[in-house]
Amino acid sequence: MMEVVALTTGADADGQVMQTAAMAGEIIRADVRRVSLAQGTPAGPAAARLLRALREPGAVLGVLASEQPSRSFWQRIVSSCAKPVIVVPPAARGQRPGIRRVLLPLDGTPESARAVAEAVGQFATAGVDLVALHVFNEATVPMFWDQPAHAHRAWAEEFLARNCVRSGARLELRTGVTGEHIVDVAARERADMIVLGWSRQLDPGRARTVRHTVLSAAVPILLVPLVVPQKDIGPFDAGDTGDAVST
Amino acid sequence: MAHRTVKDVMTAEVIAVAGGAVVPLTAEIPATDLVMVSSHEVSPQALDRTAEAIVFTWEGAAGEGADSPGRRPPVPPLRRRVESLCSAGVDVAVISRADVADVAARLRVRPRGPGRVLLSDGRGPVVELGPGDHRRVHRRPAARAAGPDPMRHILAILAARGAGPGLVLVVTDQSAPGGGYHRLLLVPEGARATSVSVGAAPAGTAPGVIHLGGGRPALLRLMDAQLRRRDRGRVPAVDEDPAWILTDAGHDPGRRRVDETLFTVGSGGVATRGSAEEAVRGGTPMVLAAGVYDGTGSAQHLLPGPLWTGLTVAPPAPAGTRILDLRTGVLARTTESGAGGRLRTLRFASAMAPGVVAMRAEAPAGQLRSPGPPLQAPDGQAGEARWENGRFWARTDSGCGGGLGALAVQRTSRDAGLRTVQRIAAYVACPSRRPERGMAAGALSMAEERGFDRLLAEHRAAWAVRWDEVDAQIPDDPDVQLAIRFALFQLWSNTAATGELAVGARGLAGSGYAGHVFWDADVFVLPALVSIEPAAAAAMVRYRLRRLAAARARACADGRRGARFPWESAASGEEVAPSSMMFGGRLVPVTTGLYEEHVTADVAWAAVRCAEWTGGRALPGLPLLVQTARYWASRCRLDGAGAAHIDGVTGPDEYHERVDDNAYTNVMARWNLRAAADAADRMPVTAQESGWWRELAGRIVDGYDSATGRYEQFAGYYCLEPLLMAGVAAPPVAADLLLGRERIVASQVIKQPDVLMLHHMVPGEVAPRSLIPNLDFYGPRTSHGSSLSPAITASLLARAGRPDEALAMLRTALAIDLSDLTGTTAAGLHIANLGGVWQAMLSGFAGVGVQAGALSVDPRLPAAWGSLHLRFRCLGRRVRLHITRERVEITTDAPLLAGLAGQEPRRVTGHCSLGPPGKGS
Numbered sequence A: 001m002m003e004v005v006a007l008t009t010g011a012d013a014d015g016q017v018m019q020t021a022a023m024a025g026e027i028i029r030a031d032v033r034r035v036s037l038a039q040g041t042p043a044g045p046a047a048a049r050l051l052r053a054l055r056e057p058g059a060v061l062g063v064l065a066s067e068q069p070s071r072s073f074w075q076r077i078v079s080s081c082a083k084p085v086i087v088v089p090p091a092a093r094g095q096r097p098g099i100r101r102v103l104l105p106l107d108g109t110p111e112s113a114r115a116v117a118e119a120v121g122q123f124a125t126a127g128v129d130l131v132a133l134h135v136f137n138e139a140t141v142p143m144f145w146d147q148p149a150h151a152h153r154a155w156a157e158e159f160l161a162r163n164c165v166r167s168g169a170r171l172e173l174r175t176g177v178t179g180e181h182i183v184d185v186a187a188r189e190r191a192d193m194i195v196l197g198w199s200r201q202l203d204p205g206r207a208r209t210v211r212h213t214v215l216s217a218a219v220p221i222l223l224v225p226l227v228v229p230q231k232d233i234g235p236f237d238a239g240d241t242g243d244a245v246s247t
Numbered sequence B: 001m002a003h004r005t006v007k008d009v010m011t012a013e014v015i016a017v018a019g020g021a022v023v024p025l026t027a028e029i030p031a032t033d034l035v036m037v038s039s040h041e042v043s044p045q046a047l048d049r050t051a052e053a054i055v056f057t058w059e060g061a062a063g064e065g066a067d068s069p070g071r072r073p074p075v076p077p078l079r080r081r082v083e084s085l086c087s088a089g090v091d092v093a094v095i096s097r098a099d100v101a102d103v104a105a106r107l108r109v110r111p112r113g114p115g116r117v118l119l120s121d122g123r124g125p126v127v128e129l130g131p132g133d134h135r136r137v138h139r140r141p142a143a144r145a146a147g148p149d150p151m152r153h154i155l156a157i158l159a160a161r162g163a164g165p166g167l168v169l170v171v172t173d174q175s176a177p178g179g180g181y182h183r184l185l186l187v188p189e190g191a192r193a194t195s196v197s198v199g200a201a202p203a204g205t206a207p208g209v210i211h212l213g214g215g216r217p218a219l220l221r222l223m224d225a226q227l228r229r230r231d232r233g234r235v236p237a238v239d240e241d242p243a244w245i246l247t248d249a250g251h252d253p254g255r256r257r258v259d260e261t262l263f264t265v266g267s268g269g270v271a272t273r274g275s276a277e278e279a280v281r282g283g284t285p286m287v288l289a290a291g292v293y294d295g296t297g298s299a300q301h302l303l304p305g306p307l308w309t310g311l312t313v314a315p316p317a318p319a320g321t322r323i324l325d326l327r328t329g330v331l332a333r334t335t336e337s338g339a340g341g342r343l344r345t346l347r348f349a350s351a352m353a354p355g356v357v358a359m360r361a362e363a364p365a366g367q368l369r370s371p372g373p374p375l376q377a378p379d380g381q382a383g384e385a386r387w388e389n390g391r392f393w394a395r396t397d398s399g400c401g402g403g404l405g406a407l408a409v410q411r412t413s414r415d416a417g418l419r420t421v422q423r424i425a426a427y428v429a430c431p432s433r434r435p436e437r438g439m440a441a442g443a444l445s446m447a448e449e450r451g452f453d454r455l456l457a458e459h460r461a462a463w464a465v466r467w468d469e470v471d472a473q474i475p476d477d478p479d480v481q482l483a484i485r486f487a488l489f490q491l492w493s494n495t496a497a498t499g500e501l502a503v504g505a506r507g508l509a510g511s512g513y514a515g516h517v518f519w520d521a522d523v524f525v526l527p528a529l530v531s532i533e534p535a536a537a538a539a540m541v542r543y544r545l546r547r548l549a550a551a552r553a554r555a556c557a558d559g560r561r562g563a564r565f566p567w568e569s570a571a572s573g574e575e576v577a578p579s580s581m582m583f584g585g586r587l588v589p590v591t592t593g594l595y596e597e598h599v600t601a602d603v604a605w606a607a608v609r610c611a612e613w614t615g616g617r618a619l620p621g622l623p624l625l626v627q628t629a630r631y632w633a634s635r636c637r638l639d640g641a642g643a644a645h646i647d648g649v650t651g652p653d654e655y656h657e658r659v660d661d662n663a664y665t666n667v668m669a670r671w672n673l674r675a676a677a678d679a680a681d682r683m684p685v686t687a688q689e690s691g692w693w694r695e696l697a698g699r700i701v702d703g704y705d706s707a708t709g710r711y712e713q714f715a716g717y718y719c720l721e722p723l724l725m726a727g728v729a730a731p732p733v734a735a736d737l738l739l740g741r742e743r744i745v746a747s748q749v750i751k752q753p754d755v756l757m758l759h760h761m762v763p764g765e766v767a768p769r770s771l772i773p774n775l776d777f778y779g780p781r782t783s784h785g786s787s788l789s790p791a792i793t794a795s796l797l798a799r800a801g802r803p804d805e806a807l808a809m810l811r812t813a814l815a816i817d818l819s820d821l822t823g824t825t826a827a828g829l830h831i832a833n834l835g836g837v838w839q840a841m842l843s844g845f846a847g848v849g850v851q852a853g854a855l856s857v858d859p860r861l862p863a864a865w866g867s868l869h870l871r872f873r874c875l876g877r878r879v880r881l882h883i884t885r886e887r888v889e890i891t892t893d894a895p896l897l898a899g900l901a902g903q904e905p906r907r908v909t910g911h912c913s914l915g916p917p918g919k920g921s
Helices: A014-028 A043-055 A073-080 A110-125 A148-163 A178-188 A208-216 B076-087 B100-107 B150-160 B215-231 B253-262 B437-450 B452-469 B478-493 B519-529 B534-545 B548-557 B599-614 B622-635 B663-678 B687-699 B735-739 B741-745 B755-761 B771-781 B789-799 B803-818 B831-845
Strands: A003-008 A031-036 A059-065 A085-088 A101-105 A129-136 A170-175 A193-198 A221-225 B004-008 B013-018 B021-023 B053-057 B091-095 B117-120 B126-129 B135-138 B168-172 B194-197 B209-211 B245-248 B265-267 B270-272 B287-289 B321-325 B330-336 B342-349 B356-364 B383-388 B391-397 B403-415 B418-430 B471-473 B580-583 B586-589 B849-851 B854-857 B867-874 B877-884 B888-900 B906-915
Touching: A003 A014, A003 A043, A014 A031, A014 A059, A014 A085, A014 A110, A031 A043, A043 A059, A043 A073, A059 A073, A073 A085, A101 A110, A101 A178, A110 A129, A110 A148, A110 A193, A110 A221, A129 A148, A129 A178, A148 A170, A148 B253, A148 B580, A170 A178, A178 A193, A178 A208, A193 A208, A208 A221, B053 B150, B053 B215, B076 B091, B076 B100, B076 B215, B091 B150, B100 B117, B100 B126, B117 B150, B126 B150, B150 B168, B150 B452, B168 B215, B215 B403, B245 B253, B253 B803, B265 B342, B265 B356, B265 B478, B270 B342, B287 B403, B287 B418, B330 B452, B356 B437, B356 B452, B391 B437, B403 B437, B418 B437, B418 B452, B437 B452, B452 B471, B452 B867, B471 B478, B478 B519, B478 B803, B478 B831, B519 B534, B519 B599, B519 B831, B534 B599, B534 B622, B548 B622, B599 B622, B599 B663, B599 B849, B622 B663, B622 B687, B663 B687, B663 B755, B735 B741, B755 B771, B755 B789, B771 B789, B789 B803, B789 B831, B803 B831, B831 B867, B854 B877
Parallel strands: A003 A031, A003 A059, A059 A085, A101 A129, A101 A193, A129 A170, A193 A221, B053 B091, B053 B168, B091 B117, B168 B194, B194 B209, B854 B888
Antiparallel strands: A085 A221, B004 B013, B013 B021, B117 B126, B126 B135, B245 B321, B265 B270, B270 B287, B321 B330, B330 B342, B342 B356, B356 B418, B383 B391, B391 B403, B403 B418, B471 B867, B580 B586, B849 B854, B867 B877, B877 B888, B888 B906
8 A cells, every 4th residue: 555654743834744645645545654753853863764664665755844853854855765755835834725736847858757747647637737837047948939829839738748748737938037936836826736856966056946945835845856866865864963853 | 403382472472493593383393381491582571662663674684685586585474564564653664785676666565654664775865655655765964974874864764753763673684793784784873772683693693682583584573573562552662862851760759749740741732740640649640721720710720631641550569760752752651560560651642633642551460450431530620421432531620611521542451461551532621611522522533543553653753843843952061952852842742833822830730820821921931932833822822812802901990091911811811810828927918910010011022022933924913012002001101201100010020019110111111112103004093193102102211321221120229228149148049038028128139130121022122232231230139039030041141141151040940840949840830931941042042033034143152062053943934053153054944034143134045154153152
């Protein structure tokens, strides 16, 4: 049986975490398994415990709060875990139950499309409304844009055909900083979740979009790894000192 | 001598082999079940291929070399086979040492066509025999060296009839390397031919020659095999000449829909996307017809028609390799079927019988399932479909009252474990009424009577005629040459030469832009078509003429006189441009339909251009010229000083909307008025009115500053931020998306040539020597964010004496569809760009122009091109230009006034040199 592994820490965020886990479990038809951490558990052992749970064969998805047990804890988990993880920001508290609409930022690369394809398929099967988002910047802006109304339609149709092959999905286009537009469009579209493919690399200067989105979004963010990881456990094995769990 | 019985894999016939030679099978030699023995005893796989021409040696392969007549084999079996092959569309060539007359007397062949018999003794001309008394003499080209050269000559004749070397089967009796008569046959030009020796091979076999042995009986069996292939519906071959083919090996599934667009085949205004025959995920099969729309208002779109290429292949086959042969207009596919065999298909849209399409497919019987009906309706499309008397009729209906119908026949067969499917269909398209089955019956009957092989032979021959009349040859740049040929191919395939012709922005290769007609058609496609297929250009003028009433109604509704043509046109000629769109999360107004009025002058310009280039005195577009001139006359505003202005328009540069005195619009309006005044004596126009047109034309402001030589693009343009593209991003780039609307509008960055379009279209209306100042000013400010931009810019750069820069821009233009630079080729071809690249070749690099019934040439060759050879149609002539740095040579099929730029044109007949090109070439 598949399981969604949800981390609770005794903080107020637990309720939203469990609600999100339940919603996700309903989508993918998985049970929810709670991993509870006692307050004061050092970050290393806490991470190790959660990662062990996520490594189990039945675990398909993790859920945790973005600021519990600490603000950087989620980064340790997502960079070390090969499986998708939902990060629940504080602003998501009080979010209405249910996932009716998902925002899907796509950069147009085959890698990111492949990474989120399974998740997209599951959402689509469950009847969730899919809104794809592509943000033009200097690297991705088209060379040509003839008659805007027609060009938009043709470009969007082909982009969706290549990156999000689900009937009914529509594409929003923006220009500028990707992270800013993700948060804005998610709010405007009243999305219940954001699905982001990412590289699992949080080195300084990388994953700006992921950091900004987790920091600023008002809905849970499902982070889907783009590549198969070299290892499941990062540098936060039990016994590391690191940040302690705190309320 | 011991005999063995073997099965000929070509004919599935049991034969006897003794000592490596095929001998008659007799009762004493029992037939047994057998297996493939060795390549020289049975036909190798290389012969499992349909030939469109067979060349054999008379004395050798046909065994006619015996001194005593009594020792020669009887002729009738050979004659019968030759005649049968010709009836099936196969050309048969005989190379002999004996005189042609003696061969003809002995063979006594009476080919009924369409295949021809070619006789050559290597000394004199090639004699062509056809139906009835048809006899044609092909003299050897003077350029050929002295001495027998029969094979080259025959290959050239066959190619001119549509059978390239890769479709030729050469049968000789000698294959030894190093010498002998056979050397005349194994020429480099025939490298792709299939060469077979039916003689003995005591000295071995030359590379590339298949040794079969068996003498004349083997020749006859080869002929039988070719007839059998046709009888069993085997898929024809393609001559894989890299100078003429586009290949897709199916490696990139992301390009699936792009390749479907690129591999579109069409004829007579009906085109079929190059989708796979079986249903594949993400595929978008489609058949579209010019001018047949569905829907209303801005939602009008081309009506998808019945699909004719669908097959059931199970288990699914890989995409395989597909080849679009531009020279013969066929799309072929080969893939390993996974069932131990191959799936092969070939389709074409007949160039000889517009509206008729045909295909063949073959695969192991376990994989190519028995086909259902030969036509399928597109999903969700209303219409009808039914079998009737062995034919299947299907039609899709449009809400505008029109429809697209097809009548089809289908035949399946078996051959050597394969199932073959053959399908022929005739399409009929009606914009405003429901097509009926009977309307397609005649065309289908004709096609059925001819049969697939004859249809294909005639189709190939028709394409051969096209390429003989129109082509580009750039020996130093094969990539550009091939891309230009692709452009020409699709311009032919997406248009029609009869009736009226609506050329949508994406042609008939996809649903993009809904088939709406923009200025793209008048300014970019028509000038190309008039030099390729003048009748198609005339059909485009008729499309506009028949919508003149709607244009007059629009002008009247705007409170103007004359006719105002819509920015986007479809079925009725009313405006179908959308008024808004969602972008960036908000509703954005679309104003092109309101303000982009230059299309009215563009329509008039196209009509005049068509008349000028076809050379007739008549100007069918006269009514267009009159009514558009009246429109501009009512559109201009006179200021207190008497100068005429046109306020609130959008020029070709759509980054800046609703501007005043857009130079392009104003100068085109001026041209329009003057052109109408010049033609007034042929129209019901008073002298007073035409006089006012001239007067008004002289008053229109154009923004020209003689001090700088520049035209200000619109009033106030120079006051905008002088932003250059070097400070934004490397063009081409959609700068409006990158910078945002507000920044773009406030800057001097422009989308595409605006002022410079005048130098391209109406050079007589702009100041002399003003091209370079405007090129130097606007070039760095141009984002080229429109797919219309690169090709025209290439032409302008060539005219400005910058051919190397022009070539770089041309390469960008050529890659727009082939490399999917826009990300939207999946939705159709950028047909205006294809017209633009041909214009760049003709008007840009070759500098061809027509004025007052004379052709002028002013070439500008890039450093990389040692020569340029162009074929085109002009002034009712078929013209060939051969341009090098040393000279310009012209060949014309009828007298023509022609000359180099700056020289007095002179009467040219046949072939002559116009002289050395001018400076800069």
